[in-house]
Amino acid sequence: MSDSLPVVERMPVERPAGCPFDPPARLAELRSRAPVTPLRFGDGHQGWLVTGHAQARAVLADPGFSSRHELMHLLDPQIIEVPPAGPGQFIGMDAPEHTRYRRLLAGRFTVRRMRSLAERVQRLTAQYLDDMAARGPGVDLVDAYAFPIPAQMICELLGVPFSERAHFQHLGAVANQADVPMEDKLAAFQEMGGYIADLVERKRARPTDDLLSDIIGGDLDHEELVGVGSLLLGAGLDTVANMIGLSTFALLTHPDQRDALHADPERAVEELLRYLTIAHTGFRVALTDIDLDGITIGKGQTVAVSLQAANRDPARFASPDALDLTRQAAGHLAFSHGAHQCLGQQLARLEMKVALPALFERFPSLRLDVPPQEVPLRAGDDVYGVRHLPVAW
Amino acid sequence: MRVIIDEGRCVGGGRCAVAAPEVFDQRDSDGVVVLLRADPPAEYAEGVRNAVMLCPAAAIELREER
Numbered sequence: 001m002s003d004s005l006p007v008v009e010r011m012p013v014e015r016p017a018g019c020p021f022d023p024p025a026r027l028a029e030l031r032s033r034a035p036v037t038p039l040r041f042g043d044g045h046q047g048w049l050v051t052g053h054a055q056a057r058a059v060l061a062d063p064g065f066s067s068r069h070e071l072m073h074l075l076d077p078q079i080i081e082v083p084p085a086g087p088g089q090f091i092g093m094d095a096p097e098h099t100r101y102r103r104l105l106a107g108r109f110t111v112r113r114m115r116s117l118a119e120r121v122q123r124l125t126a127q128y129l130d131d132m133a134a135r136g137p138g139v140d141l142v143d144a145y146a147f148p149i150p151a152q153m154i155c156e157l158l159g160v161p162f163s164e165r166a167h168f169q170h171l172g173a174v175a176n177q178a179d180v181p182m183e184d185k186l187a188a189f190q191e192m193g194g195y196i197a198d199l200v201e202r203k204r205a206r207p208t209d210d211l212l213s214d215i216i217g218g219d220l221d222h223e224e225l226v227g228v229g230s231l232l233l234g235a236g237l238d239t240v241a242n243m244i245g246l247s248t249f250a251l252l253t254h255p256d257q258r259d260a261l262h263a264d265p266e267r268a269v270e271e272l273l274r275y276l277t278i279a280h281t282g283f284r285v286a287l288t289d290i291d292l293d294g295i296t297i298g299k300g301q302t303v304a305v306s307l308q309a310a311n312r313d314p315a316r317f318a319s320p321d322a323l324d325l326t327r328q329a330a331g332h333l334a335f336s337h338g339a340h341q342c343l344g345q346q347l348a349r350l351e352m353k354v355a356l357p358a359l360f361e362r363f364p365s366l367r368l369d370v371p372p373q374e375v376p377l378r379a380g381d382d383v384y385g386v387r388h389l390p391v392a393w
Numbered sequence: 394m395r396v397i398i399d400e401g402r403c404v405g406g407g408r409c410a411v412a413a414p415e416v417f418d419q420r421d422s423d424g425v426v427v428l429l430r431a432d433p434p435a436e437y438a439e440g441v442r443n444a445v446m447l448c449p450a451a452a453i454e455l456r457e458e459r
């Protein structure tokens with residue numbers, strides 16, 4: 001069967017003109033014909049593209065599909081060989097290495113712990129809303145609101161002085177950006193690594209009440225601590241910020257959804273996660289021949305899992321292309337699935353469900369300050385979002 | 394209804410503790426699932442079924458024997 005499917009020669013990345021929230025249209029075409037289809041990677045490797053929800057979930061749940069970076073072929077033709085994940089970078093590891101880090105950290109991100117942070121998120125949110133009111137009307141929502149709230153939260157959790165954010169603030173901006181040269185990305189990662197290494201030394205000398213200080217006493221060596229710190233800071237800086245920015249854009253262009261946001265923020269956030277799926281693609285490598293929906297994924301083949309296509313699969317979600325904040329969207333794959341499902345998901349949910357309703361409560365007349373087609377998008381980036389969101393009220 | 398958990402598979406994301414807080418909790422030390430009731434009453438069945446569906450690690454099993 002797999003032999004008869006034509007190879008997709010290039011991963012579809014272009015979003016339809018005028019629909020900043022929709023995945024590339026070609027993904028939907030592929031999904032309706034073949035939810036598992038051969039895909040050419042940047043180095044010529046023939047792997048697979050998964051666009052169906054059930055199939056994506058099956059790949060992500062199966063430990064036979066590895067997350068090890070060094071086994072992967074990538075879409076970018078500039079990257080021929082991927083180095084293994086560095087110490088502590090467990091997002092690119094499999095069990096049992098992955099499990100060791102995950103167990104060490106999951107206790108810091110439990111539902112109970114995140115609930116205990118709710119008040120802090122509310123206070124921060126109120127503070128940035130006050131700042132916004134004082135600066136505006138007329139601000140960049142990303143700069144004034146979407147970025148600083150999650151950034152300050154992850155800094156406080158880790159024990160990174162927020163006043164030192166100049167050392168890593170631009171990292172989020174360049175690390176996942178498509179049009180930034182590889183050398184610049186590596187330089188940004190190195191700068192962040194250097195900053196974290198220095199911070200670990202400072203915490204070792206003078207521990208404080210935070211995640212980094214706590215794990216310094218454990219059995220991770222210096223390199224592992226730096227890897228874990230960089231991973232958490234990087235993941236916490238760039239993701240929720242994009243969700244808050246892009247969600248605000250979506251809510252401003254779907255004003256009919258506003259009531260549902262206030263009626264049930266928890267449910268609304270799940271639908272925004274599904275509809276926007278900012279971390280749009282995941283990658284795995286088959287460790288053995290694996291049957292997927294009657295197709296054999298060969299040992300060593302890379303699979304691109306289109307989370308954004310899976311989250312618009314009509315076989316799983318009725319009218320998938322409609323933003324409907326009242327729907328039950330919890331089965332979405334926006335945080336992935338399987339052993340690597342987002343460690344920070346409960347923190348992300350908390351920040352979104354506080355920050356989004358609070359914004360519209362404070363500024364009921366919030367509106368875009370530019371025509372929607374002029375909002376600069378993070379087209380082609382690994383994490384989608386808006387670069388800036390000019391708003392007024 | 395019988396609920397069985399596999400601590401070894403759990404990755405501690407807490408989906409179960411949100412879906413059915415009367416049935417599932419998490420250990421503070423490592424986030425691993427804690428089963429609060431192995432035979433939850435029928436009123437929690439929907440929450441438990443949701444937890445089974447949402448659990449990213451297939452660490453929860455539901456046996457609906459009578």
Ligand code: HEM
Nearest residue numbers: 090091235236239240243279334335336340342343344348
């Ligand atoms: C809405 C915001 C967020 C989205 C959409 C998101 C998305 C994701 C996705 C899709 C993965 C899985 C990658 C894979 O399967 O290979 C992931 C993993 C991860 N995320 Fe998030 N994330 C968000 C927020 C956060 C935050 C706030 C943190 C802060 C701690 C975080 C930390 C992590 C870590 C450490 C991993 C690796 C987990 C592992 O490999 O076990 N994320 N995230």
Ligand code: SF4
Nearest residue numbers: 403404406407409448
């Ligand atoms: S949902 Fe599954 S993996 Fe997550 S905490 Fe519960 S049992 Fe563990």
